[in-house]
Amino acid sequence: xxxxxxxxxxxxxxxxxxxxxxxxxxxxxxxxxxxxxxxxxxxxxxxxxxxxxxxxxxxxxxxxxxxxxxxxxxxxxxxxxxxxxxxxxxxxxxxxxxxxxxxxxxxxxxxxxxxxxxxxxxxxxxxxxxxxxxxxxxxxxxxxxxxxxxxxxxxxxxxxxxxxxxxxxxxxxxxxxxxxxxxxxxxxxxxxxxxxxxxxxxxxxxxxxxxxxxxxxxxxxxxxxxxxxxxxxxxxxxxxxxxxxxxxxxxxxxxxxxxxxxxxxxxxxxxxxxxxxxxxxxxxxxxxxxxxxxxxxxxxxxxxxxxxxxxxxxxxxxxxxx
Amino acid sequence: xxxxxxxxxxxxxxxxxxxxxxxxxxxxxxxxxxxxxxxxxxxxxxxxxxxxxxxxxxxxxxxxxxxxxxxxxxxxxxxxxxxxxxxxxxxxxxxxxxxxxxxxxxxxxxxxxxxxxxxxxxxxxxxxxxxxxxxxxxxxxxxxxxxxxxxxxxxxxxxxxxxxxxxxxxxxxxxxxxxxxxxxxxxxxxxxxxxxxxxxxxxxxxxxxxxxxxxxxxxxxxxxxxxxxxxxxxxxxxxxxxxxxxxxxxxxxxxxxxxxxxxxxxxxxxxxxxxxxxxxxxxxxxxxxxxxxxxxxxxxxxxxxxxxxxxxxxxxx
Numbered sequence: 001x002x003x004x005x006x007x008x009x010x011x012x013x014x015x016x017x018x019x020x021x022x023x024x025x026x027x028x029x030x031x032x033x034x035x036x037x038x039x040x041x042x043x044x045x046x047x048x049x050x051x052x053x054x055x056x057x058x059x060x061x062x063x064x065x066x067x068x069x070x071x072x073x074x075x076x077x078x079x080x081x082x083x084x085x086x087x088x089x090x091x092x093x094x095x096x097x098x099x100x101x102x103x104x105x106x107x108x109x110x111x112x113x114x115x116x117x118x119x120x121x122x123x124x125x126x127x128x129x130x131x132x133x134x135x136x137x138x139x140x141x142x143x144x145x146x147x148x149x150x151x152x153x154x155x156x157x158x159x160x161x162x163x164x165x166x167x168x169x170x171x172x173x174x175x176x177x178x179x180x181x182x183x184x185x186x187x188x189x190x191x192x193x194x195x196x197x198x199x200x201x202x203x204x205x206x207x208x209x210x211x212x213x214x215x216x217x218x219x220x221x222x223x224x225x226x227x228x229x230x231x232x233x234x235x236x237x238x239x240x241x242x243x244x245x246x247x248x249x250x251x252x253x254x255x256x257x258x259x260x261x262x263x264x265x266x267x268x269x270x271x272x273x274x275x276x277x278x279x280x281x282x283x284x285x286x287x288x289x290x291x292x293x294x295x296x297x298x299x300x301x302x303x304x305x306x307x308x309x310x311x312x313x314x315x316x317x318x319x320x321x322x
Numbered sequence: 323x324x325x326x327x328x329x330x331x332x333x334x335x336x337x338x339x340x341x342x343x344x345x346x347x348x349x350x351x352x353x354x355x356x357x358x359x360x361x362x363x364x365x366x367x368x369x370x371x372x373x374x375x376x377x378x379x380x381x382x383x384x385x386x387x388x389x390x391x392x393x394x395x396x397x398x399x400x401x402x403x404x405x406x407x408x409x410x411x412x413x414x415x416x417x418x419x420x421x422x423x424x425x426x427x428x429x430x431x432x433x434x435x436x437x438x439x440x441x442x443x444x445x446x447x448x449x450x451x452x453x454x455x456x457x458x459x460x461x462x463x464x465x466x467x468x469x470x471x472x473x474x475x476x477x478x479x480x481x482x483x484x485x486x487x488x489x490x491x492x493x494x495x496x497x498x499x500x501x502x503x504x505x506x507x508x509x510x511x512x513x514x515x516x517x518x519x520x521x522x523x524x525x526x527x528x529x530x531x532x533x534x535x536x537x538x539x540x541x542x543x544x545x546x547x548x549x550x551x552x553x554x555x556x557x558x559x560x561x562x563x564x565x566x567x568x569x570x571x572x573x574x575x576x577x578x579x580x581x582x583x584x585x586x587x588x589x590x591x592x593x594x595x596x597x598x599x600x601x602x603x604x605x606x607x608x609x610x611x612x613x614x615x616x617x618x619x620x621x622x623x624x625x626x627x628x629x630x631x632x633x634x635x636x637x638x639x
Contacts, residue, residue: 033462033543034462036458036462036543036544037458037461037462037463037464038458039454039458040454040455040457040458040462041454041455041458041459041464041470043451043454043455044451044452044454044455044474044514044518045455045470045474047451047507047510047511047514048473048474048477048511048514048515050511051489051507051508051510051511052477052480052485052511053477054488054492055485055487055488055489055492056480056484056485056488058488058491058492059484059485059487059488062487062488069487069490069491072494118347118350121343121344121346121347122343122347124335124339124340124343124344125335125340126340126341126343126344126347127340127344128344128348129344129347132344132347132348132351133347133625134621134622134625135351135354135355136347136350136351136354137621137625137628138354138355138358138618138621139354139357139358140632141568141617141618141620141621142572142614142617143571143572143573143574143589143613143614143617144572144574145572145574145578145589145590145592145593146572146574146588146589146592146593146610146613146614147357147361147610147614149592149593149606149610150357150360150361150606150607150610151357152601153364153601153603153606153607154357154360158375159372159373159374159375159377160377161356161360161377164375164376164377174375196354196357200354201632204628204629204632205629205632205633205637208629208637209637243637246633246636246637250632250633253478253479256481257481257482257483259481259482259483259574259575260574260575260578260589263574263578264593277481278481278482278483278575281481281483281484282483282579285483285486285487286490286579291487291491294487295487295488298481298483298484298485298487299484301481301484302479302480302481302484305479305480305481306476306479309479
C-alpha cells in the first residue's frame with residue numbers, strides 16, 4: 001500500500017509509459033501507436049474541454065462584464081476589474097467566506113479525530129470488524145441532499161427524534177432544542193450532519209494508513225520497552241500522518257464547495273448564519289442574476305481552493321519525505 | 323525477552339483491548355444507523371403517527387407514505403366518497419379514509435426514471451471514455467502526460483456552482499437545458515476524471531507483456547487492447563462504473579440549478595414532496611428509502627474497492 005498521487009501528491013508518477021520496443025512496433029498493422037494514443041485520449045480531453053474548461057474560460061470573460069443572464073439581449077459592457085473590486089469589498093461575501101472557513105475547520109477537526117479514533121479501534125481486528133466497518137461506511141455513500149432533507153425532520157423541535165433524544169438525555173425541554181431555528185445552534189446542526197456523513201470517509205483513509213505501518217517497527221519498539229503511549233505518538237501518528245493529511249485535503253476541498261446539505265437543512269438561515277460561499281454564489285447568480293459579479297466571485301473561489309490545495313500539497317509532500 | 327510477560331504476540335492486541343474496541347465501534351455503528359432506520363420506519367408510518375410526540379417506535383405499519391409518494395390526491399366531501407364504488411386496491415382504500423380520492427400518478431416515478439437514465443447513461447459514457455484514455459496514458463508515451471493528468475483531476479476542484487453559470491448559458495444556447503442528454507454529458511464530464519485516474523491505476527497493474535505477446539502472435543494494437551487488456555481490467559472497470567454511478571445518482575447542485583421539469587432527477591424532487599400543511603414526511607421517507615436502496619446494495623458490493631474510489635486511487639490497497 002503506497003501513496004502515489006501523481007498530480008497532486010507527487011506530480012510526476014509513473015505516467016511516462018515505456019514505449020513498445022521498436023521490433024514490436026513493426027508488427028503493428030494499421031494505425032501507428034502515436035495515432036492510437038491520441039485516438040484513445042482525445043475523446044475524454046475533448047469532453048473536459050467542452051464542459052469544464054470552456055465554461056471556466058467563459059466565466060473568466062463574464063467576470064469582466066456587466067452581463068445579466070436573465071436579460072440575454074441587453075448590450076454587454078466590459079467593466080474591467082469592477083466586479084472583482086466589488087466582490088473583494090463586499091462585507092457579505094467576506095462573511096460567507098468566514099462562515100465557510102468555520103464549517104471547514106470544525107467538520108475537519110471532528111471528522112479527523114473521530115475518524116482516526118474509529119480506525120485505530122477497528123485496526124484491533126476484533127471479531128466482526130469487517131461487518132461493522134461496512135455498516136459505518138453507509139452514510140458517506142448516500143446523497144447529501146436527500147439525507148440532509150430528512151435530517152430536517154429529525155431536527156424538528158416538536159416531533160423530531162433528535163430533539164427528543166437530546167431532551168431525554170439532558171432534561172432540556174424539546175421546545176428549546178431548536179437546532180435549525182436558533183442562530184447559535186444552526187451551524188452546529190449542519191456540522192453534526194456533515195460529521196455523521198463523512199467521518200467514515202476519514203476513517204477509511206486512516207485505516208489504510210494504520211495498516212501500512214509494518215509490524216516490525218512495533219516489535220522493535222517493544223524490544224526497546226517503549227510504552228504504548230510512546231508508541232502511539234512516536235510510531236502510529238507520524239506513520240499515519242500522510243494518510244490523515246490526504247483525507248483532510250479531500251474533505252477540505254469538498255467542504256469548501258459545500259452546497260447541497262446546507263441548502264436543504266437551513267437554506268443559509270436563520271438570517272444568514274449558515275450562508276456558506278456556494279449559497280451566496282448561487283444567490284448572486286440565480287436569484288439576483290448578477291452574472292458578471294457572480295462569475296468574478298466564482299473565479300475568486302476557484303483560485304482560493306486551488307491555491308490553498310497547492311500550498312497544502314507542498315506541506316504534505318514534506319511530511320511524506322520525512 | 324520483553325514479550326515474555328505477555329501471552330500474545332507483541333503486535334497482536336490483547337483480547338481485552340479487542341473487546342473494548344469492538345464495543346465502542348459497534349456502539350458508534352448503531353448510533354450512525356439510527357437516522358437510516360428512522361427513515362425506513364417513518365416511511366411505513368401513517369402521517370399522524372409520523373408526527374406524534376414522543377416519537378413512536380411501536381406503531382401499526384401503514385402503506386400511506388408509499389401511496390402518497392406515487393399518487394396525487396384531491397380532497398372530497400364524505401358524501402361524495404360514500405357514493406363511490408368500492409375502493410380498488412390498498413392505496414385507494416387508505417386515501418379514502420382521509421376523505422380523498424386518487425387524482426392520478428405523482429411525478430416521483432418519472433423523476434426516478436430520470437435518475438436511472440441519467441446515472442446509467444453518464445456512467446456508461448464516462449467509463450467508456452475513461453477506459454480509452456486510461457489505456458492511452460498507461461501504455462503510450464503521451465507528451466505532457468503528467469500535466470494532462472493533473473488538468474483532468476483539477477476539474478474536480480471547481481465548485482459546481484462556479485461552472486454552473488456558463489454551463490447554464492451554454493445549455494440555453496444549445497437547447498440542452500433541462501434535457502437528459504445535457505445532464506448525461508455534464509455528469510460524464512465530471513466523472514471522466516475519476517474514471518481516468520482509477521482505471522489508469524488498474525491498467526498499470528496489468529503486465530504489458532500480455533499485449534506484447536498477443537502482438538507477436540499477430541494481433542494489432544487495437545485487437546490486443548480488446549481481447550487481452552479489457553478482459554483483464556473487468557474488475558477495475560466494474561468498480562469504476564459503480565463509483566461513477568453513485569456520484570451521478572446522488573448529485574444535487576447541478577440537477578437543482580439546470581433542471582426544473584422534464585429532466586429533473588430524484589434528489590431535487592424528493593425534498594419538494596408536500597402533503598397537506600407542509601412536508602409529507604412518510605411520503606418523503608418512502609421516496610428516500612426507495613432512492614437509497616440501490617446505493618446500499620452497491621456499498622456492500624463495493625466495500626473492498628471503496629478506498630481506491632474515494633481517493634482517486636491515491637491510496638492503493
